[in-house]
Amino acid sequence: MTHEIPLERRTLHGHFSRDLAPILTIESGDAVAFSCLDSGWNVAPGEKFEPRDEELDDGHALIGPIEVRGARAGQTLAVRIDEVRVGGWGATIAGGWPTPLNDRLRLSDGETHLLRWSLDAEAGVGRDPQGREVDLRPFPGVLGMPPPESGVHPTAPPRRWGGNIDCTELVAGTTVFLPIPVDGALFSAGDGHARQGDGEVSQTAIECPLDRLELTLSLEDRLEVKTPIAWTPDAWLTFGFDEDLDEAAAVATDAMLELMERELEVERVDALALASVVVDLRVTQLVNGVKGVHAVLRHDAIRI
Secondary structure (H helix, E strand, O other), X not given: OEEEEOOOHHHEEOOEOOOOOOOEEEOOOOEEEEEEOOOOOEEEOOEXXXXXXXXXXXXXXXXXXXXXXXXXXXXXXXXXXEEEEEOOEEEEEEOXXXXXXXXXXXXXXXXXXXXXXXXXXXXXXXXXXXXXXXXXXXXXXXXXXXXXXXXXXXXXXXXXXXXXXXXXXXXXXXXXXXXXXXXXXOEEEEEEEOOOOOEOOOOOOOEOOEEEEEEEEEEOOOOOOOOOEEEOOXXXXXXXXXXXXXXXXXXXXXXXXXXXXXXXXXXXXXXXXXXXXXXXXXXXXXXXXXXXXXXXXXOOOOOO
């Protein structure tokens, strides 16, 4: 069954919390489909969705939470991304505010640079006012669940239960596996990106609304995960998040070794040797309070 969720005040929230009441309860294996605002709650360029709560809606504009009947903390939620269709416009901003990277690049001062994009979902192309074109690779930046602790939690930092992962590989056709932190799962999604480079170095991608995001949510009893992992048509991905980039890389690598032990039926030290030959570590993002790294193992990397 596919549940169509309307875009309205009742279905939107801007923080993570296990205390938020679910907007919908579904069975494992059901799909949900909805449109969503861009990350900044814009319904059109420069026009904000109203009403909003300044404190509770300070984060990304997310649809949810969605309860999965029978989900229990400690299980695994499989999120299959079935369709990602962008809206007609997007925006990228750069410079003009202090971040460690902007400071290093000497771009913290001065005016913030804004690139507005017109997006053609059918052609898969984005164009800026200078006529420059990029191919689109749309994906939802936020796929996740709240921390198990009560209270209000910001949407910006990704966590082991998902959230603002911001990985350009999580396009239609991908399945993301997340450890469930709370009974019911209480899953939320949003934050449309039309195109992003690994690292998201300006702090934004082409941020855009999504005309349609369709996801299938299933309980996966055969796979236990400690941090997000993903299957794409091309590769397995494992993720690590931490304030320290080295630790984020270590978490992603640790998860990849566990995956290789399971999938390839090899010993851990053998997996490390193989990983050093065929696994790529990529910087997912540098800008969300904690840094993200994803390890990539292509399906065709090792032939047996």
